[in-house]
Amino acid sequence: MSRIRTAGLLKMKQEGKKITALTAYDSSFAKLFATCGIDVMLVGDSLGMVLQGLDSTVPVTTAEVAYHTRCVRAGAPDAFVIADMAFMTYPDPSTACFEAAELMRAGANMVKLEGGEWLVETVQALTRQGIPVCAHLGLLPQSVNVVGGYKVQGRDEDSAAALVNQARALQAAGAQLLVVECIPSSLGEAVAKAIDIPVIGIGAGNKTDGQILVMHDMLGMNADYLPKFTKNFLAGRDSLTAAVEAYVDEVRSGAFPGPEHSFNS
Numbered sequence: 001m002s003r004i005r006t007a008g009l010l011k012m013k014q015e016g017k018k019i020t021a022l023t024a025y026d027s028s029f030a031k032l033f034a035t036c037g038i039d040v041m042l043v044g045d046s047l048g049m050v051l052q053g054l055d056s057t058v059p060v061t062t063a064e065v066a067y068h069t070r071c072v073r074a075g076a077p078d079a080f081v082i083a084d085m086a087f088m089t090y091p092d093p094s095t096a097c098f099e100a101a102e103l104m105r106a107g108a109n110m111v112k113l114e115g116g117e118w119l120v121e122t123v124q125a126l127t128r129q130g131i132p133v134c135a136h137l138g139l140l141p142q143s144v145n146v147v148g149g150y151k152v153q154g155r156d157e158d159s160a161a162a163l164v165n166q167a168r169a170l171q172a173a174g175a176q177l178l179v180v181e182c183i184p185s186s187l188g189e190a191v192a193k194a195i196d197i198p199v200i201g202i203g204a205g206n207k208t209d210g211q212i213l214v215m216h217d218m219l220g221m222n223a224d225y226l227p228k229f230t231k232n233f234l235a236g237r238d239s240l241t242a243a244v245e246a247y248v249d250e251v252r253s254g255a256f257p258g259p260e261h262s263f264n265s
């Protein structure tokens, strides 16, 4: 597998090639994902839910994300790995830099943090220190206690326009990638068109520059509750490899996500 870095992801956007991404937390799955052609692996703080059995990402720590980043890096030495910055580890630029450094030492190529314009100085500081940044807009799981639940964001004109402006501000601050979560497909498309950096969607329609899913969801492991925007790629297939390859194929062709996995405004 060739080494993908931020320049490679940017080129994919420019050439209209969809970016395939999955969360990963251990070396075995990281190795499998690399073999199947996954472009980006995210060591998400979703590990709080899917690995630790918690009901939110809030209790997850930098040490825990760093541990799983080391595991992923061991399994996929050449992969492009993003590590999530944990809840309340980026209240100011200086703290963010020291916390992010732990994730970079653990093997991350980039860190991801949730929020809009209030992060501009933090993104600038991280970038200045040599730490590439992925911003995250839309539904922000770390703010679930403020927002009052996991709800689709950007449904009205004002909040949609605000989200596009936030994306522009974060790009101008130095962010090199953006994840947008649970927004209408039309807004996913508008954000991807409004900025030059690649936009990876989860529940944001199929017009973003790439897709990401939580690996447990796309392997149908949470059978009681499968969010609308996800799909069980293992259903009807007889191996993990076949499931991940099907995900890669459907993201690349634009078949996933279909309208049944997307939100309207």
Ligand code: KIV
Residues within 6 Å of the ligand: 023, 042, 043, 044, 045, 046, 047, 084, 179, 181, 202, 212, 214
């Ligand atoms: O933590 C995570 O898994 C994420 C994805 C939902 C993008 O941030």
